């Protein structure tokens with residue numbers, strides 16, 4: 001099929017490259033000419049495993065990029081909206097989605113053929129048949145369900161494994177306003193294995209499935225962190241041991257033949273310094289905001305955000321057990337990306353921590369194996385190290401924020417350097433016995 005994708009960020013570009021790989025003809029559209037040029041030169045504008053190979057195989061053949069939205073829409077049967085949906089003032093900001101929908105509407109005004117518009121961006125339930133449908137109809141003078149199809153097909157891509165997640169999906173959620181839209185979506189995903197569940201539903205349910213999927217992950221993280229805090233306060237109990245015990249319940253670990261298989265969800269049932277990224281914080285915020293607009297107080301999800309917002313304080317508390325003042329104390333922050341295997345720093349838990357450390361007057365060095373943000377307000381005055389060794393040399397405190405595998409070599413490295421800083425493990429990945437001074441979230 002001929003597909004156009006508006007917005008070539010983490011989601012739009014991975015979607016476009018993967019659809020090209022399975023045989024569709026894809027045109028990626030972005031307002032940013034730098035990204036367009038890079039895609040056309042088969043260069044990945046983001047760090048995502050497998051993406052460079054996909055671009056090399058498909059750019060200039062089945063995949064191209066342009067800034068010309070109207071031409072791309074005119075030339076394709078199905079158009080995805082994959083622009084960003086940031087949170088602003090405690091609610092979702094739909095201005096990019098609405099602008100893209102209006103521009104698609106203008107593009108289909110004089111188009112003879114039938115087009116199907118599909119929302120890929122994460123949008124609060126009701127947006128596709130509300131804001132999006134209205135914007136397209138107003139700009140095109142055409143009617144959804146008569147002159148054009150309208151659908152909502154959320155992504156379930158985890159950064160770092162997005163290409164594999166797209167290629168081997170656990171489910172396909174296909175929201176459509178009518179049978180014709182469903183036919184188009186079915187055809188688009190025809191090449192995917194028959195065993196992949198297709199959830200065919202209306203757009204609003206599709207939107208809610210996406211939010212509920214992310215909200216439950218965020219809830220589990222905050223649940224674990226609340227239990228971890230209580231463990232630390234009670235004493236004599238380590239949240240890691242507690243969670244390992246929880247994981248062995250038949251709900252989380254199943255017996256399969258002679259083996260015991262632990263469900264991946266258990267990684268969310270671990271103590272840590274909090275969740276970040278472009279999805280969980282903003283999606284939970286958006287749901288709470290939508291609740292408020294509907295006269296509902298979503299108390300559980302508000303608590304999820306509050307607990308997460310306080311996790312940096314827990315890291316500060318652990319440092320406070322050893323240092324009365326952090327003034328001029330050299331501190332190394334390990335990890336700037338919001339999680340390992342990505343260069344994405346959006347809503348990274350490193351930033352609220354760095355802000356607190358700055359307020360306390362610490363001397364800061366930060367290091368990340370991949371994320372090298374050239375400018376970020378929170379990094380002003382922070383020295384960016386080029387290697388783990390450079391970051392920790394001379395540090396009195398080392399804070400592990402992102403679970404990069406490289407950081408597991410910290411004990412050996414400190415041994416080589418002959419230094420014994422306080423190590424505060426925000427991800428509980430290090431062996432406490434390997435350090436002379438060690439603190440970890442949720443530790444006895």
Ligand code: UDX
Pocket residue numbers: 006007008009010011012029030031032035082083084085096099100120121122123278279
């Ligand atoms: C996506 C989804 O769209 C978002 O709803 C979801 O919750 C997370 O993932 P993401 O791909 O991460 O967002 O966003 P981003 O990397 O910011 O990319 C958006 C792209 O759209 C950018 O390249 C931007 O230049 C482009 N854009 C934005 C347009 O082309 N037109 C616009 O009007 C606005």
Ligand code: UDX
Pocket residue numbers: 155156157158159160214217221266267268269270272273274275276277278279280338339349
């Ligand atoms: C998430 C969902 O996992 C994915 O299904 C959805 O499509 C988009 O949102 P992503 O944000 O890329 O994906 O990463 P994820 O691995 O979920 O991590 C999000 C944040 O939670 C990170 O800051 C991570 O460090 C944190 N996290 C994750 C934990 O604190 N504990 C965990 O067990 C897992």
